[in-house]
Amino acid sequence: MKIIAKNTITRFILLRKKLKPTMSGRGFQRSLLAGLMLGLLFIGTAAADSQQLERGEYLTYAGGCISCHTADNDDAIPLAGGHKLETPFGIFHVPNITPDKETGIGNWSDDDFINAMHEGISPDGKNYFPAFPYASYTGTNEDDVLAIKAYLFSLEPVYQPNEPHELAWYVSRLSVSFWKMLYFSAARFEPDTTRPEQWNRGAYLVRHLGHCGECHTPRNRLGGPDKSRALAGSAKGIEGESVPNITQDKETGIGRWSADDIETFLDFGMLPDGDFTGSDMSAVIDDNTSHLTPEDRQAIAAYLLALPHKQAD
Amino acid sequence: MPILKSFNVVTALSGSLLAGFLMAGTAMSAETEDTIKYRHAAMEAMSGHVASFLLIATNKIEAPEFLQSHADALVDLSRQLNLMFPEGSGGEDTHALPAIWEDPEGFSAAVIKMQETASALQLATRAGNKSATMKAFAEAGKSCKGCHEDYREEHDH
Numbered sequence: 001m002k003i004i005a006k007n008t009i010t011r012f013i014l015l016r017k018k019l020k021p022t023m024s025g026r027g028f029q030r031s032l033l034a035g036l037m038l039g040l041l042f043i044g045t046a047a048a049d050s051q052q053l054e055r056g057e058y059l060t061y062a063g064g065c066i067s068c069h070t071a072d073n074d075d076a077i078p079l080a081g082g083h084k085l086e087t088p089f090g091i092f093h094v095p096n097i098t099p100d101k102e103t104g105i106g107n108w109s110d111d112d113f114i115n116a117m118h119e120g121i122s123p124d125g126k127n128y129f130p131a132f133p134y135a136s137y138t139g140t141n142e143d144d145v146l147a148i149k150a151y152l153f154s155l156e157p158v159y160q161p162n163e164p165h166e167l168a169w170y171v172s173r174l175s176v177s178f179w180k181m182l183y184f185s186a187a188r189f190e191p192d193t194t195r196p197e198q199w200n201r202g203a204y205l206v207r208h209l210g211h212c213g214e215c216h217t218p219r220n221r222l223g224g225p226d227k228s229r230a231l232a233g234s235a236k237g238i239e240g241e242s243v244p245n246i247t248q249d250k251e252t253g254i255g256r257w258s259a260d261d262i263e264t265f266l267d268f269g270m271l272p273d274g275d276f277t278g279s280d281m282s283a284v285i286d287d288n289t290s291h292l293t294p295e296d297r298q299a300i301a302a303y304l305l306a307l308p309h310k311q312a313d
Numbered sequence: 314m315p316i317l318k319s320f321n322v323v324t325a326l327s328g329s330l331l332a333g334f335l336m337a338g339t340a341m342s343a344e345t346e347d348t349i350k351y352r353h354a355a356m357e358a359m360s361g362h363v364a365s366f367l368l369i370a371t372n373k374i375e376a377p378e379f380l381q382s383h384a385d386a387l388v389d390l391s392r393q394l395n396l397m398f399p400e401g402s403g404g405e406d407t408h409a410l411p412a413i414w415e416d417p418e419g420f421s422a423a424v425i426k427m428q429e430t431a432s433a434l435q436l437a438t439r440a441g442n443k444s445a446t447m448k449a450f451a452e453a454g455k456s457c458k459g460c461h462e463d464y465r466e467e468h469d470h
Contacts, residue, residue: 277461278458
């Protein structure tokens with residue numbers, strides 16, 4: 001889609017050059033033709049843009065942006081920030097990511113947005129706290145990131161100033177540099193060609209865009225993920241609630257769930273025994289997984305079903 | 314002797330009074346205990362019907378003739394919901410959150426939503442329209458989930 005857009009611009013410039021010299025009969029004909037072509041090209045771009053926006057909207061759901069960047073009150077405006085993330089390291093006030101120039105991200109360039117998602121660095125060069133899950137988002141591909149940005153920028157800007165975080169004394173931007181040295185490496189997702197496509201799609205969604213491990217992987221005291229126990233759950237999750245093991249362990253994990261069980265749960269929150277979750281996962285289902293295509297939910301299931309057994313701690 | 318007698322009477326009287334209090338105490342808590350036990354069992358019954366319903370509705374179990382009975386049971390059980398949470402049946406031994414009694418209007422609205430969505434599921438099942446049934450099922454599920462979010466303490470299964 002980006003390529004089409006680029007071509008359009010180049011052709012537009014070329015056409016303008018061609019149009020400049022004459023206004024004779026032939027020139028007029030030519031300009032008429034050119035005008036027509038231009039019109040067609042614009043329609044082409046508009047279609048490409050609306051496709052990108054549609055994809056961006058889908059990816060915004062799949063990335064879980066809404067559940068975190070929206071305040072908890074019922075009349076909260078989506079993505080305008082205000083949600084409080086209460087963690088052992090303090091309270092993070094999740095910021096406004098609508099395109100408001102003053103209080104949102106309206107002044108951000110594409111590079112700013114990519115830098116935030118892939119490197120965890122703000123437009124003014126500061127490290128983001130890893131409460132913003134860039135350690136997962138770093139694996140997302142650039143096309144997806146730009147589609148998300150395009151979608152966010154198509155929304156109504158909302159003026160809503162961000163509140164400062166209330167963090168423990170030892171948590172600073174500097175300590176984040178240290179954290180990043182230990183636990184962060186910027187790298188895009190590389191598909192594993194020995195695995196089926198569905199598994200790879202699931203891996204992309206679980207590990208990166210959907211950032212499931214941010215909650216489901218236990219963390220050490222420094223807030224670093226224990227990768228040897230990926231997705232094995234945590235008795236005391238980052239927001240205080242216990243987070244279940246979603247590996248294949250039959251006793252403490254979801255080893256007895258079928259692919260359909262997983263899909264049903266991600267679709268509307270039903271556990272295999274007919275109970276319905278009311279946990280923090282409920283918001284994830286409402287604002288993320290229930291909006292996915294059944295194919296993407298099945299891909300997540302395929303990935304989870306292929307995980308090694310890990311006992312919860 | 315009369316002094317001792319009256320002392321005895323007083324002791325006996327206060328003793329039985331005390332016992333009475335204690336009995337009342339235990340009787341109350343036994344009742345609450347049973348309320349919680351029943352509520353828990355009835356909720357389990359509901360989830361049992363939900364899980365059974367879905368297994369049949371998605372053709373994993375070939376027993377279409379049983380589908381209606383599960384929907385009907387859900388309607389019946391959802392009608393009991395307002396009676397399952399009497400004042401004073403909260404506390405440590407239950408996952409029912411204090412919000413149930415602190416916000417009776419909100420809770421009652423959630424119960425009504427469950428009853429309405431269960432009735433809609435019953436009707437859709439009776440009409441035999443598959444996609445409408447699945448839609449109604451998802452709606453009923455949402456009302457379960459919505460109520461659990463606000464009024465149930467989450468716990469491991």
